[in-house]
Amino acid sequence: MQKIVSLGAGTAGTMMANRLCENLRTDIEQNRISVTIVDEDRVHIYQPGLLFLPFGVYRSKEDVLKPRDVFLPLEAKFIVSKIEKVDPDTKKVVLHSGTLDYDLLIIASGSRLDPSENEGLLGPNWQKSIFDFYTLDGALKLQRALRSFKGGRLVLNVAEMPVKCPVAPPEFVMLADCNVDFWKVYEEKASGKNTDRPELQDCLSRLDEGDTLWIHSIDRLARSLQVLQNIISQLIAKGVTVKFVKENLTFTRDNHDPFTKLLFDVLGSVAEFERNILRERQREGIEKAKAAGKYAHGKGGRKKSVDRTKVRTLREQGVSFRKIAEQLGCSLSSVQRVI
Numbered sequence: 001m002q003k004i005v006s007l008g009a010g011t012a013g014t015m016m017a018n019r020l021c022e023n024l025r026t027d028i029e030q031n032r033i034s035v036t037i038v039d040e041d042r043v044h045i046y047q048p049g050l051l052f053l054p055f056g057v058y059r060s061k062e063d064v065l066k067p068r069d070v071f072l073p074l075e076a077k078f079i080v081s082k083i084e085k086v087d088p089d090t091k092k093v094v095l096h097s098g099t100l101d102y103d104l105l106i107i108a109s110g111s112r113l114d115p116s117e118n119e120g121l122l123g124p125n126w127q128k129s130i131f132d133f134y135t136l137d138g139a140l141k142l143q144r145a146l147r148s149f150k151g152g153r154l155v156l157n158v159a160e161m162p163v164k165c166p167v168a169p170p171e172f173v174m175l176a177d178c179n180v181d182f183w184k185v186y187e188e189k190a191s192g193k194n195t196d197r198p199e200l201q202d203c204l205s206r207l208d209e210g211d212t213l214w215i216h217s218i219d220r221l222a223r224s225l226q227v228l229q230n231i232i233s234q235l236i237a238k239g240v241t242v243k244f245v246k247e248n249l250t251f252t253r254d255n256h257d258p259f260t261k262l263l264f265d266v267l268g269s270v271a272e273f274e275r276n277i278l279r280e281r282q283r284e285g286i287e288k289a290k291a292a293g294k295y296a297h298g299k300g301g302r303k304k305s306v307d308r309t310k311v312r313t314l315r316e317q318g319v320s321f322r323k324i325a326e327q328l329g330c331s332l333s334s335v336q337r338v339i
């Protein structure tokens with residue numbers, strides 16, 4: 001009897017075993033040929049599915065694992081054992097569980113990722129901030145990491161030609177583009193009068209070459225032309241693109257358009273001018289309030305127009321809203337607001 005042995009029951013080994021058994025059915029039935037397949041375990045990993053696990057398109061490992069025997073031909077013998085080595089001189093395969101003779105050997109043991117070949121990959125950040133998606137373990141850990149990914153930069157590094165599936169890296173990038181939220185939104189209530197703002201500082205510290213910062217409008221970034229120019233020139237020098245939505249302006253390292261620069265300076269000056277006017281009005285208001293004895297120092301400026309305790313006491317005594325207002329020298333609506 002001629003013995004055909006196939007090492008590996010992955011995609012290639014399974015397909016080969018099926019074709020052999022189909023084409024050699026008569027010889028197998030008449031015991032002239034035997035087909036044996038060896039693999040170290042009973043579970044097939046559908047590897048293209050590993051691309052979908054990180055993004056939750058496939059949710060769990062059950063989505064990519066299938067029992068091997070379901071796909072293997074009944075005519076073939078399936079041995080579950082680790083393959084130790086092949087001895088071509090004696091035509092023997094050494095398995096963990098014994099030896100196997102062959103007349104014709106098919107090697108379908110696939111290829112596996114070896115991150116240790118790239119210096120530094122297997123350092124302390126492996127599977128913390130550096131991941132692979134060519135293994136089930138890697139894809140699942142990446143899924144977990146992406147779930148808590150709060151925006152930022154994702155780098156796909158093709159360390160070497162991935163012989164297993166060269167198209168998987170660009171596929172991954174496209175899936176990431178569709179499924180991962182790379183945006184970080186900053187909202188700040190603090191005044192734009194200076195750069196001493198936690199959200200702004202956090203945003204500026206995170207931006208890096210190739211990033212784009214979208215800003216609602218120029219006056220949201222800063223209210224002084226000098227501060228604006230400083231921030232923008234620092235970002236541009238870093239290689240960050242800055243876009244102002246309301247003004248429809250874009251600043252990049254390569255944009256030397258003098259009109260954009262002029263417009264930016266004008267708009268920045270207007271923002272600064274507005275702020276100066278506002279401060280001037282505020283100062284005038286304070287002066288007036290002080291003159292009228294309505295300015296309370298250290299209490300945010302404005303004097304409380306109504307004594308709330310007195311309002312409540314008078315009301316409890318049955319005094320009408322209007323009378324309370326007259327008595328305390330405030331408006332009717334102020335009394336109504338307190339009650």
Ligand SMILES: Cc1cc2nc3c(=O)[nH]c(=O)nc-3n(C[C@H](O)[C@H](O)[C@H](O)COP(=O)(O)OP(=O)(O)OC[C@H]3O[C@@H](n4cnc5c(N)ncnc54)[C@H](O)[C@@H]3O)c2cc1C
Pocket residue numbers: 007008009010011012013038039040041046047048049050051081082083084108109110111133134135164165168
């Ligand atoms: C992320 C990803 C995406 C992919 N996307 C696609 C796609 O879209 N389309 C496509 O056509 N292909 C895709 N591929 C490639 C495809 O999965 C592989 O080309 C295919 O699985 C290779 O089949 P194989 O039988 O050669 O190897 P495998 O399927 O890896 O099978 C090898 C088998 O050998 C066994 N084995 C190895 N060593 C031993 C040992 N010492 N003892 C016992 N058993 C052993 C293993 O257990 C395994 O079952 C993708 C691969 C990956 C990783």
